[in-house]
Structures are given as structure tokens and as C-alpha cells.
Amino acid sequence: MKGKTISEAVIRRLPRYFRYLEELAEKGVERIPSSRIASALRVTASQVRQDLCSFGGFGQQGLGYNVEMLKNEIADILGLTRSYNMIIVGFGNVGAALAGYMGFSKEAFIFKAAFDIDTDKVVPEGLKLYSIDKIEDYLANNQIDIAVICTPKAAAQSVAERLVAAGITKIWNFAPIELDLPENITLENTNMSASLYMLTYSRR
Amino acid sequence: MKGKTISEAVIRRLPRYFRYLEELAEKGVERIPSSRIASALRVTASQVRQDLCSFGGFGQQGLGYNVEMLKNEIADILGLTRSYNMIIVGFGNVGAALAGYMGFSKEAFIFKAAFDIDTDKVVPEGLKLYSIDKIEDYLANNQIDIAVICTPKAAAQSVAERLVAAGITKIWNFAPIELDLPENITLENTNMSASLYMLTYSRR
DNA sequence: GAAAATTTGTCAAATTTTTCACTATATTAA
DNA sequence: TTAATATAGTGAAAAATTTGACAAATTTTC
Ligand SMILES: NC(=O)c1ccc[n+]([C@@H]2O[C@H](COP(=O)([O-])OP(=O)(O)OC[C@H]3O[C@@H](n4cnc5c(N)ncnc54)[C@H](O)[C@@H]3O)[C@@H](O)[C@H]2O)c1
Ligand SMILES: NC(=O)c1ccc[n+]([C@@H]2O[C@H](COP(=O)([O-])OP(=O)(O)OC[C@H]3O[C@@H](n4cnc5c(N)ncnc54)[C@H](O)[C@@H]3O)[C@@H](O)[C@H]2O)c1
Numbered sequence: 001m002k003g004k005t006i007s008e009a010v011i012r013r014l015p016r017y018f019r020y021l022e023e024l025a026e027k028g029v030e031r032i033p034s035s036r037i038a039s040a041l042r043v044t045a046s047q048v049r050q051d052l053c054s055f056g057g058f059g060q061q062g063l064g065y066n067v068e069m070l071k072n073e074i075a076d077i078l079g080l081t082r083s084y085n086m087i088i089v090g091f092g093n094v095g096a097a098l099a100g101y102m103g104f105s106k107e108a109f110i111f112k113a114a115f116d117i118d119t120d121k122v123v124p125e126g127l128k129l130y131s132i133d134k135i136e137d138y139l140a141n142n143q144i145d146i147a148v149i150c151t152p153k154a155a156a157q158s159v160a161e162r163l164v165a166a167g168i169t170k171i172w173n174f175a176p177i178e179l180d181l182p183e184n185i186t187l188e189n190t191n192m193s194a195s196l197y198m199l200t201y202s203r204r
Numbered sequence: 205m206k207g208k209t210i211s212e213a214v215i216r217r218l219p220r221y222f223r224y225l226e227e228l229a230e231k232g233v234e235r236i237p238s239s240r241i242a243s244a245l246r247v248t249a250s251q252v253r254q255d256l257c258s259f260g261g262f263g264q265q266g267l268g269y270n271v272e273m274l275k276n277e278i279a280d281i282l283g284l285t286r287s288y289n290m291i292i293v294g295f296g297n298v299g300a301a302l303a304g305y306m307g308f309s310k311e312a313f314i315f316k317a318a319f320d321i322d323t324d325k326v327v328p329e330g331l332k333l334y335s336i337d338k339i340e341d342y343l344a345n346n347q348i349d350i351a352v353i354c355t356p357k358a359a360a361q362s363v364a365e366r367l368v369a370a371g372i373t374k375i376w377n378f379a380p381i382e383l384d385l386p387e388n389i390t391l392e393n394t395n396m397s398a399s400l401y402m403l404t405y406s407r408r
Numbered sequence: 409g410a411a412a413a414t415t416t417g418t419c420a421a422a423t424t425t426t427t428c429a430c431t432a433t434a435t436t437a438a
Numbered sequence: 439t440t441a442a443t444a445t446a447g448t449g450a451a452a453a454a455t456t457t458g459a460c461a462a463a464t465t466t467t468c
Binding site: 414 | 439440441442443444445446447448449450451452453454455456457458459460461462463464465466467468
């Protein structure tokens with residue numbers, strides 16, 4: 001299936017493959033068959049093969065897939081071979097947790113600054129905290145790829161509009177609200193309640 | 205389509221409908237047409253109607269849907285009409301953010317206790333922090349529905365196994381690792397990196 | 409009170425996604 | 439060297455999901 005465009009469904013699974021491959025690489029595993037990827041991720045082996053094959057078959061019959069090779073290929077598809085400058089708007093519990101987190105690929109994601117109405121907060125070394133009033137000014141003078149919204153729900157829409165007006169096109173939103181933004185803005189919502197509901201919902 | 209089983213795809217969208225309906229209810233909106241739900245959620249109106257109809261058509265032709273009614277119906281399907289006792293294992297940044305968060309439906313989700321190797325941490329009023337050594341004992345004497353894992357990656361698998369051994373069947377995992385657990389365990393992974401990757405991946 | 413406008417419910421077509429079955433290739437054991 | 443075993447690639451069938459179209463119900467306008 002080389003050459004074909006990669007379907008939405010496959011793309012959505014790529015981060016999971018990627019994380020699992022990172023895990024394997026860390027452990028020093030060099031090769032892995034589709035059947036093991038499948039059981040670890042609770043999907044079928046057939047799906048794994050179909051997915052991986054859709055961007056070019058890096059497996060070897062009788063042997064399985066080369067972990068490092070596959071990982072790099074997926075990183076490439078996901079756009080993880082360049083780096084992204086990020087800012088955090090709303091530096092409360094969530095903002096601080098993200099900023100302090102070392103787990104996002106250090107090379108790919110760089111937290112440049114945080115903005116809040118309250119500037120009396122402790123920030124990790126290397127990160128600067130500014131008043132939200134300075135956001136337009138800052139964005140005019142710094143090239144930022146992704147803005148993360150961690151303000152309370154009530155402030156999220158207006159903050160988002162300011163970000164968009166200042167040229168931001170990729171927004172990661174933690175506020176529990178459906179932001180109303182222009183079509184061309186790439187918006188990723190992290191809805192934690194939704195995860196919980198998937199536990200309370202019982203199939204069957 | 206009344207009576208038919210609700211498809212996976214629909215279930216996955218339910219939390220989004222639910223959140224949006226909560227938003228509308230808060231604003232005092234009483235009725236809403238599928239077209240507006242659709243544009244707010246960036247999906248098609250046809251899909252909204254099909255989805256909502258799959259569990260029983262609460263709309264009124266010419267008028268739209270009754271917000272309150274729809275919200276309650278979805279709450280019911282998602283299992284939000286009863287309450288769930290929860291514990292947090294690993295009370296660091298993420299654990300503390302969750303525990304301090306008031307946004308999870310107060311009636312449905314109750315944080316009972318937190319467990320950590322370090323018990324010298326400040327916890328919100330009403331929550332108890334115990335040593336992780338006490339976890340088996342605690343679970344033997346308290347009815348807990350959901351356990352949230354917020355430990356570092358390295359501890360997650362062993363913590364998860366202890367929880368399962370102690371009778372936990374629903375786990376919400378924040379550690380960036382594919383947990384290897386029995387099939388009957390309901391596992392919900394929150395993979396924050398995955399959200400970021402969806403921003404860096406560029407379609408077209 | 410009739411005509412126009414709005415909007416759902418639903419069937420069917422179109423599309424996408426998943427699964428299945430099988431072939432081809434590589435490795436390992438005898 | 440040969441047979442047995444493991445495993446990827448792949449086309450096609452099957453299943454699931456989404457979209458499109460329109461009748462039916464209701465409200466609004468004139
Ligand atoms: N804490 C969680 O576990 C959790 C879970 C799910 C969703 N959320 C959502 O994530 C968001 C952040 O949650 P949190 O727990 O960090 O809240 P928080 O109250 O700890 O932090 C919010 C921060 O935003 C700042 N802020 C307020 N208005 C602002 C504005 N106009 N511009 C810039 N900054 C502003 C506040 O000063 C504060 O520092 C909220 O929308 C919350 O609903 C949080
Ligand atoms: N902070 C983030 O934004 C973020 C984002 C994505 C994923 N995560 C993941 O979420 C998890 C928690 O992240 P965090 O930032 O809160 O880390 P953290 O270091 O702040 O907290 C981890 C806590 O777990 C405790 N702990 C360690 N071993 C334990 C054990 N065996 N039993 C019980 N408790 C134990 C530690 O004492 C600490 O309090 C990590 O796995 C992290 O990779 C965090």
C-alpha cells in the first residue's frame with residue numbers, strides 16, 4: 001500500500017504505536033512481531049500490519065519489525081523531526097504540571113513562556129512568566145507554534161480569540177469548553193472528563 | 205432507531221455532546237437544533253441527528269432538541285447517575301491537579317484517598333494521603349470503583365498489578381506506558397503527548 | 409388559515425475501517 | 439538440505455460509520 005494516503009483512523013493510532021516503540025527501544029528490544037504489538041495495545045495483529053503497511057512496510061517476514069526504524073518513520077509522519085515553540089496561558093495546576101513535565105520530547109517541544117493574570121508564581125528554571133497583558137506584544141516578537149490554554153473555563157474563549165488575533169494557529173485547550181474559532185485554526189481539546197466517562201460507561 | 209445498540213463511534217462522541225449541553229444548560233439555553241450543535245463541535249448536522257436518534261429521538265421537528273432532556277439522557281447512558289469512589293496513586297503534579305479540580309461532577313466522582321511513597325504532601329481538605337504500603341489494606345476495607353495512576357512511568361506497572369490484585373477493575377492511567385493487565389480490567393489511558401502530536405501532524 | 413420556513417427522523421448510498429484468508433519470505437530445526 | 443515454523447504483505451470481503459436526501463411534523467409569517 002506504499003504511496004497511498006494514510007487514513008484518519010491510522011493517524012489516530014500512530015501516537016500509541018510511537019509510545020510503545022519508544023518503550024521498547026528504551027528496553028533495548030530490536031525487533032518485534034505485529035502479534036506482540038497487538039496484544040500490548042489490545043488491538044488485532046491484522047490491524048497492526050495493515051496500519052504499518054499503509055506507510056510503507058518496514059517489517060521483515062519471519063522476523064517482525066525493526067523497532068528503531070519504525071519509531072523513526074512514525075516520528076517523521078507525526079512531524080516530530082522538527083521542534084516547536086510553545087507558550088502556556090494560565091499558569092495554575094495544569095499549566096505548572098505541563099511546564100514541569102520532562103516527558104514531552106525535549107527536542108521537539110520547547111516551553112518558551114507562560115502568561116497569567118497573576119505573575120507572582122514560581123516557574124521552572126528557563127521559563128518566563130509574563131502578565132497576560134503582554135501576550136500580543138510577546139507574540140509579535142517571538143515565533144510561537146503552539147499555545148496551550150490552561151485558564152479557567154470562563155477566560156478560555158476570550159484568551160483564545162486574542163491568541164488567534166495575534167497569529168497563533170495551533171491551540172491545545174484544557175479548559176472544558178467548546179471553543180468557537182475560525183476553521184483554519186487547528187484545535188486539540190483535552191477533555192479529561194471524557195476519559196472518566198469511558199470508565200463509567202459500561203458496554204454490554 | 206430506538207432500541208438498537210449504540211455503536212462505539214457514537215459512544216465516543218457522547219462526552220462531547222454532554223459537555224456542550226452542560227455549557228448550554230448553564231447559559232439557560234432550552235432548545236437547540238442539530239445544526240448548531242454540529243457547528244459548535246465541528247461535525248455535520250446529519251451526524252448529530254443520526255447519533256442522537258440512535259438512542260431514541262428526543263428532538264422535535266421544527267424546533268430542535270430539549271437541552272435538559274438530552275443532557276440527562278446522555279448522563280444516563282454514560283453511567284453518570286450514580287457516584288464513583290476514586291483513589292489517586294502517586295500524588296505529584298498530576299495527582300494534585302486532579303484532586304484539586306472541582307470540574308468533575310461533584311456528585312458522580314468522589315476522591316476518597318491518595319497514596320504515595322512520600323506522605324509529607326499537602327492535600328486538599330477532605331482527602332486523606334496514605335503511604336503506598338497501606339494500599340492493600342485500604343482496598344480491603346473500602347469500596348473503591350476507580351483508581352487513578354499518577355506515578356512515574358517506572359512505578360506504574362507494579363502499582364497497577366497491586367491494584368488489580370486488590371480487586372480494582374477500572375484504572376485511569378496517566379503514566380506514559382502501555383500497562384499489561386488482564387483483559388477484564390477496564391483501562392483508560394490519558395496520553396497527553398498524543399494530543400500534542402495531533403497538532404504537529406499536518407494533514408494535506 | 410394558508411403558505412413558507414424550520415428542523416427532526418430515517419432510509420439508503422457512499423465511504424471508511426476492520427477483519428479474514430492466503431501468499432511470499434525468512435528463520436530454525438531436523 | 440529439507441521440512442517446519444514464524445511472520446509480513448496484501449487483496450478482498452465484511453462490518454461499521456458517515457453522508458445525503460427527503461418525507462413528516464411543527465412553527466412562523468402574512
Ligand atoms: N486540574 C485539573 O485536573 C483539570 C482537569 C480537567 C480540566 N481542567 C481545566 O484546566 C484549566 C486549568 O485548570 P487548573 O486546575 O490549572 O486551574 P487553576 O485555577 O489552578 O489555574 C488557572 C490559572 O489561570 C489563570 N488565569 C485566570 N484568568 C486568566 C486570564 N484571563 N488570562 C491568563 N490567565 C488567567 C489563573 O490565575 C490561574 O493561575 C481549567 O479550565 C480547568 O477547568 C483542569
Ligand atoms: N506533569 C505532566 O504534565 C504530565 C503529562 C503527561 C504525563 N504525565 C505522567 O503522569 C505521571 C505523573 O506525573 P507528575 O508530573 O505528577 O509526576 P510527579 O513526579 O510530580 O509525581 C509522581 C508522584 O508519584 C509518587 N510515587 C513515585 N513512586 C511511587 C510509588 N511506587 N507508589 C506511589 N507513589 C509513587 C512520587 O512520590 C510523586 O509524588 C507520570 O507518569 C508522568 O509521566 C505527566
